Amino acid sequence: MYKISICVISFVFLFFLSVSLFTFSMNFLLNELTYFIEWEVVTLNSSSIVMTFLFDWISLMFMSFVLLISSLVIYYSKEYMAEDYNINRFIMLVLMFIMSMMLLIISPNLISILLGWDGLGLVSYCLVIYFQNVKSYNAGMLTALSNRIGDVALLLAIAWMLNYGGWNFIFYLELMKNDFDMMVIGALVMLAAMTKSAQIPFSSWLPAAMAAPTPVSALVHSSTLVTAGVYLLIRFNCLLENTWLGQFLLLFSGLTMFMAGLGANYEFDLKKIIALSTLSQLGLMMSILSMGFYKLAFFHLLTHALFKALLFMCAGAIIHNMKNSQDIRNMGNLVLQMPLTASCLNLANLALCGMPFLAGFYSKDLILEIVSLSYLNMFSFFLYFFSTGLTVCYSLRLVYYLMTGDFNSSSFMPLNDEGFVMLKGMMGLVIMAIIGGSILSWLIFPVPDMICLPSELKLLTLFVCLLGGISGYLISNVSLMFENKALNYYSMSNFIGTMWFLPIISTLGVINYPLKSGMMILKSFDQGWSEYFGGQMLYNSLKMNSSYNQLFQNNNLKIYLMSFIFWLIILTSLLII
Structure with a gap:
């Protein structure tokens, strides 16, 4: 009974807190309010330790979305993790994870950001190794050690910030943005953000972290761990605008977006496909952020969180029914056997592809039109649009494998839609995945931007999406014929x-x-020449000498007589001399 109550209590508390924070964020947004709160923890000999909190519409809105997704994920876990004896420990870990994220969001100070940042890293390690097998431990170590690079970069940024006499970066950013010291801090913060948001060359930990339970994946890959880097760079956005830092980030985030989209088309693990999809979208957020459009990056961050959490929850329901099989080649025809889950999955997929009037459309279409309007080189332009096509490509491939054809697993595999608690958790996000984009669009951009483009560029997004969809269908058919036949x-x-x-x-x-x-x-020192001339040689010489000594000390009459004769010879020779 206690297992159920902790999930329900956490769900109710987080949900109402989310609604309250969203109401506050709208008030702050419409009235252009910002609250900067300082809490003096302790004062000793006129030296104060002060905790600072920044409440503006960005932090409040992001917190409300994190709490909404967290509440639904915890409610979903009530059924998904029902067979786990340690569900209380699991819920406590998730709550600690959320608290670390909250601290990171409201911190305008690098020290308190590091507390939340390291909290995320530590708890994510505990969650990735939750199932305690070799694969989980390897994934956990890769995740923790990749993120340690970012933690070290953040520590160096804290040390470098002593040049300004304080760690509240919010005071110095605008004034000192062209200063060399601030550029160094910006480069270190960007390195930290790239590790946490898994940009090239730190991308390998993100698919590996799929070893965690699926509710954790839904939380981590939508609104918490991987978005921390993007959120940190949104706070430092003025350092990226028209600088070499922005150009560097644009190249690497564009390549990440391209690599993840391409990799998802060759993957057969359901959760890894969705993880690579997250990586692709993170690349999109980072690249538009590097161009200076931080509001657009934040807008896509929120809409992406809604449909990506839903996508993971649907995948979790399918894996749960498939008795923990994640290979999409074992699935098929799920639309007849799990119609409600399949509908939710298709809806989340369409939102991801940018289907008009779903959540993803408002942010992705706006980003691509702004890219078309901006002064951008051909290579980055190609990466943006080609990666968008790849998104539709792997989404349609996923639908092809999951929804069509025959069921490819065991005939006795019971599939059903009867996980009512999981379905209720998913339904909350379905509504947001449909209406969330338009609501956020009206709130964040109350005055519409005028984007005047030629008809070819205006229709390019639609054309690329259609081309990607056709390619996805062809890849699904053709790759099955050619696979393992040609080297x-x-x-x-x-x-x-x-x-x-x-x-x-x-x-x-x-x-x-x-x-x-x-x-x-x-080989050369411990077992080589130093050992030969050192320990081994000493040992051998002592052993040889002791064996000679042993020989002499044996009670052997011949030796005594021989030694007596030797003494006589020596004495005689001495007397003669």
């Missing part, structure tokens, strides 16, 4: 499917040479 196809799919070998480079690439050099040192 070229296999090697290409191996390269693209493993995210350009990034997971191998991040693990073996980092540890291979230190291990090899360690082995050489071991």
Whole structure:
């Protein structure tokens, strides 16, 4: 009974807190309010330790969305994790995760940001290794160690910020944005954000983190861990505008978007496909942010959180019914056996593709039109639009494998839509995935932007989406025929499917040479010449001398007589001399 109550209590509390914060955020947005609150924790010899909190419409709205998704995920977990004996521990970990995110969101100070940042890293490690098997431990170590790079960068930024005499970056950003010291801080913060939001070359941990339970994946990949980097850069956005930092981020985020979209088309693990989809959307947010459009990045961050959480929850319901099988090749014809879950999944997929008037359409279409209007090089322009086509491509491939054809698993596999608690959790997000985009669009952009484009550019987004959809259908059919038959196809799919070998480079690439050099040192020093001339030589000489000594000390009559004769010879020779 207690298991049920902790989920329900957490759900009710977080849901009402989310609604309250959303109401406040609208008030702050419409009246252009910002509250900066300082809390003096302790004062000793005129030195104060002060906690600062920043409440503006961005932080309040983001917190309300995080809490809404968290409340529904916790409610969803009540059924998904029902067989887990340690569900209380799981819920407590999730609540700690949410608290760390809250601290990060409302902090205008690098020290308190680091507390929330490290809290996210630590609790995410605990959640990734939750199932306690070898795969989980490996994924947990990769996640934790990749994020440690960002933590170190943030610590260096804190140290460098001593040049300004305080850590409240909000005071110095606008005034000092062209200063060299602020550029160094901006570069370090950008490195930290790239690790947390899994941009190239730190992308390998994000699909690996799928070892966590599915409700955690829904939370992590929609609104908490991976979005922390984007949110931090939204706060530091003025350092990216018209600087080399922005250009650097634009290149790497564009490549991340392209790589993830391409990799998702060669993946067969349901959760990893959705994880790569998240990576692609993070690349989109980072790239538009690097161009200086922080409101657009924030808008897409919120809409993406809604449909991505729904996508993961639907995937979780399918995996739950498939008795924990995640291979999409074992699925098929789910639309007849799980109609409600399939409808929710299709709706979330359409929102992801940018289907007109769903949540994703308002942000993605606006971003692509702003890109078409901006002064941008051809390579970045290609990455934007090609990656959009790839999004539709892998989404349609997913629908093809899951919804059409015959059911490919065991004949006795019972599939049903009777997980009422999970369905209720999903239904809350379905409503938001339909109306969330338009509501946010009217709130964040009350005055519509005038985007005047030629008809070719205006229709380019639609054309790219249609082309991507057709490609997705063809890939689904053709790849089944050619798979494992041609060596070229296999090697290409191996390269693209493993995210350009990034997971191998991040693990073996980092540890291979230190291990090899360690082995050489071991052979040459510990087991080589130093051992030969040092410990081993001393041991051998002592052993040889002791064996001679042993020989002499044996009670052997011959030796005594021989030694007596030797003494006589020596004495005689001495007397003669």
